[in-house]
Amino acid sequence: MYHVLIVDDEKYIRRSIINRIDWEKCGGEVIGEAADGEEAYEMIGLYQPEVVITDIRMPGMDGLKLAEIVSHEYPHIKLVLVSAYNDFEYARKAIQYGVKEYLLKPVMEEEMEEVLIRLEKERKQSEKNYSVPEISGYTAAQEEFTGGRFLVTSFYMPEIKDEVQRRERIFKLYHILTAHTESKEKQTKLLLVRDGREDQCSVLWNGNWITEEEVCRLLKELERQVGEDVFSFVGISRVLTAERLEEQDLFVLQAEGLEALKSKIFDRGKYLFFYEEDKQEYISKYKNELLRLYDLSVQEEWERLEWLMEEFIIHKLPGVSHVFELEFLIQELIFVLERHSRRFGYLYETQVLFHDLKKTDFLLPFENLLHLSRTMKELSDTVLSYSRSRDRYDVIEDIREYVQGHYMENIAVAQIAKQYHLNAAYLSTVFKERNNISLSSYIEGVRMEKAKRFLKEDWGNITEVALAAGYSDSNYFTKVFKKYTGMTPSQWKREKEEEN
Incomplete structure (x- = not known):
């Protein structure tokens, strides 16, 4: 089952999509909803959905900008754009950002379900195409092994962000290893160790011939024959000799492979061995x-x-x-x-x-x-x-002050997180816990309060007020302002003038 994030600035549209779609039939489930691109970006970092359904025209970060960022940072996520505008330029940019589907409003549930079912079929086919035999602590004792010698290699592959590409790389690596061991007429069993890590994969080796040095030699020979870098670094555990592999044994070998891999920080080359330390x-x-x-x-x-x-x-x-x-x-x-x-x-x-x-x-x-x-x-x-200085430093308070001073700029959660050396998803979670409001909503609130002051003080026309409040598009500004106050900027300004 895949997970879906719904993004639209109109709550009733989000609820309509959630309530009208037969999610069980489509093979998916909704894990969240967001009112704009900023909030969606935060939730993507937290929940890692496989599919994002987003409107295009939204205040703040719009759907196209979200698609651009997601296609770069989370290329494995399938994007479905929904728009009320049959605009070729929108469609062209959507294709450029790797959008899988582009739907025009109003979208019928049958049309959306057809798209979702198609995406699920593609996902399942991809998993089928690139599946490899796996092992976990729970299944270790159930496996039939060829010999009593076991070893784990942990391969580091940080440059791969796309989940499909990651599966392709692991599939390729696994089958190269399998073919290479078979060509040597060595009775060997290889299993991918399931651990959920994104930037690496671990493989369990089983065979009577296995030693740390022999596995290292085989990997080097493999890379020479293939003629390309199949992995960045590899950590090699010690050999375990046992009649059967228990759950704890697999855990220890996996930990040793990871420990060896960490030693890449010491510039010791590509092939790294585990050493027990005092x-x-x-x-x-x-x-x-x-x-x-x-x-x-x-x-x-x-x-x-x-x-x-x-x-x-x-x-x-x-x-x-x-x-x-x-x-x-x-x-x-x-x-x-x-x-x-x-x-x-x-x-x-x-x-x-x-x-x-x-x-x-x-x-x-x-x-x-x-x-x-x-x-x-x-x-x-x-x-x-x-x-x-003995002043109490509060990074969340500091960020609030930063927003207060930079609301007129094109600030975003990711940019703020980078400036404060924080993980964007973690910052979003902490900010909301402390303030009962998301960081993106806080930015919007600051801009709206500033806009009201600018209108009251007659800073200029609506376009000028929008720019002063941090909105480059006056139409977006008007839409957000009405959602925030229940009135258009002109109506709000007129009402305040009448009160005075």
């Missing part, structure tokens, strides 16, 4: 220095705290050579900053800033240690700069 050694190694950081925070010695934090980030991080040591240091430094933040009442905001660095595989997106070090320095400086 974790207690690192804890002891940095214990005294980390305690010193805690003490400096408690004693409010800002300059020395900043100096020692910089010493860690700029000088110690680039010298680290083991994955666990690096992860341990990063998490401890974040802990120090959060503990420091708690004293001044902005722990929540610091947690938002460091959200992405708390993920299990947070090291993977970083190109090298310098990249990681720069990011940590930037985030650390942000936290410490506010604590030095």
Whole structure:
């Protein structure tokens, strides 16, 4: 079953689509609805729908702009554009942005259902075309294996954003591996490990001949023969020898493959092996220095705290050579900053800033240690700069103030998130939790209140007021204003003049 997001600035149209369509027959379900492109973009990041049905003409970010962004950032999502305008230019742009269907209003339910059924057939066919044998912890014990030696390779493929392309790449990789092992007359079983990660895939190897070195040699030989980069990096777990593979065994091998893959940050080449580390050694190694950081925070010695934090980030991080040591240091430094933040009442905001660095595989997106070090320095400086002044830093409040000062510009959730080093979907969630309103709706509300003031103070005609309030299209502005106040700008202005 696929998931659908409905986007239209008219609530009754959204509800009409949701209520009139036989979703069970179409094989889909609605996971949400949005009133404009900005809100839709937030929800796409959060819920990852397979299909987006959107109107074209909407206030703020319209359907075509949404289609342009989605086609670039989420190319696997199928877009259905609905418009009341039979305009060739709209259709041309829609095709350019990879829109699957372009429907004219009023859309009959039979027409929409036909489109949705067709998209579902395409999705199922794609899955069928690129399916490979999979294994999970729950099915591990049910598999019949050829021998008692097991190993997992984790392949890193970050450049693939399209789900269809990802399936194609995994399908190609799997069958190249299968053909290559068969050509060597080696009794081998290969299974894709189901883990839900988007930027990598893991493969379980099973066969009596398997060793870490032999698998690495085979992969290198495979790439030479194929003549292209099938993957960016590969992490190779240790070999497990056992009569049968248990759920926990698969989990351990998969974790080792991922751990090996993380070591790409040390520029060790394309083929990366898992090495077990003495974790207690690192804890002891940095214990005294980390305690010193805690003490400096408690004693409010800002300059020395900043100096020692910089010493860690700029000088110690680039010298680290083991994955666990690096992860341990990063998490401890974040802990120090959060503990420091708690004293001044902005722990929540610091947690938002460091959200992405708390993920299990947070090291993977970083190109090298310098990249990681720069990011940590930037985030650390942000936290410490506010604590030095002893003012309570609230990133959400800061964003509200930013919107208040930049409402007349073409600001968007993604742009604001990037400026504050935040994940856009996470920022949207946190903002709504704190303010009971989405960030896109907050931007619209600020613009509307400014527009009312401009009208009251007679800043100019409707077009000039629209531009001053951040709307380049006066028709959109009028539509939003009427939805917001129940009156057109002219009616509202006239009513206020009569009141005075």
